Amino acid sequence: MKIRIAEDYDQMSTWAAELVAQQIKEKHNSVLGLATGSTPEGLYRLLVQMYQEGKLDFSHIITFNLDEYLGLAPTHPQSYAYFMHQHLLDHVNLKPENIHLPDGLAQDLDAFCQKYEEQIIAAGGIDLQVLGIGRNGHIGFNEPHHYLSVGTHTVRLTEDTIEANSRFFNSKDEVPHQAVTMGMGTILKAKKILLLANGKTKAKAIKDALCGRITTRIPASFLQLHRDITVIVDKEAASLL
Numbered sequence: 001m002k003i004r005i006a007e008d009y010d011q012m013s014t015w016a017a018e019l020v021a022q023q024i025k026e027k028h029n030s031v032l033g034l035a036t037g038s039t040p041e042g043l044y045r046l047l048v049q050m051y052q053e054g055k056l057d058f059s060h061i062i063t064f065n066l067d068e069y070l071g072l073a074p075t076h077p078q079s080y081a082y083f084m085h086q087h088l089l090d091h092v093n094l095k096p097e098n099i100h101l102p103d104g105l106a107q108d109l110d111a112f113c114q115k116y117e118e119q120i121i122a123a124g125g126i127d128l129q130v131l132g133i134g135r136n137g138h139i140g141f142n143e144p145h146h147y148l149s150v151g152t153h154t155v156r157l158t159e160d161t162i163e164a165n166s167r168f169f170n171s172k173d174e175v176p177h178q179a180v181t182m183g184m185g186t187i188l189k190a191k192k193i194l195l196l197a198n199g200k201t202k203a204k205a206i207k208d209a210l211c212g213r214i215t216t217r218i219p220a221s222f223l224q225l226h227r228d229i230t231v232i233v234d235k236e237a238a239s240l241l
């Protein structure tokens, strides 16, 4: 595990963008696993900038997003599909058929989850998975629980996550209580993982995930088992390491 401690959010984003850009340059048809949230916004801004400057080509890149709220249409401003279009997908030359976003409106969710896993395998597996971390130690929407699921699945969100994510909604009541997410197996099968975290609210989760026991109560602790993971955190998120 490589741990890099950045001075601040901007440096974290710059280092993350350099790593993703290197992946795209080394393998022009890379399969990227992508995350939403405040954490990777700076990363996506820099990737868009590199594309606009002619330094990156996404024409053969394939993407799979980590998760989505159940019940929100892609046109809903708080859906993760909307976030991805706004921050990255609409601003680079990704082919629409190469973009995969979990469908929070799928009629048959079990069938959707199985198909998503099959699509990842058919694409050759994820080359680089970008992750944020919840303040409760979740990755994707794999929430702390007495067990974790392997593949893409539906999940009930914890009170802590609903509370944390309510900042994006008009009120806490509007936050969906369920989501669809890649599973721990889907994530751990990625060839490389890039975990990002910034700010004091993430310090405890980062400490528990990187230095503590492996436990389903801190899903990110399973990342300690991965062979090729880079963690980029700012000073505040690293303050308890």
Ligand code: PGA
Binding pocket: 036, 037, 038, 039, 040, 132, 133, 134, 135, 138, 139, 140
């Ligand atoms: P954030 O979310 O980037 O908005 O902090 C991360 C997460 O909950 O996984």
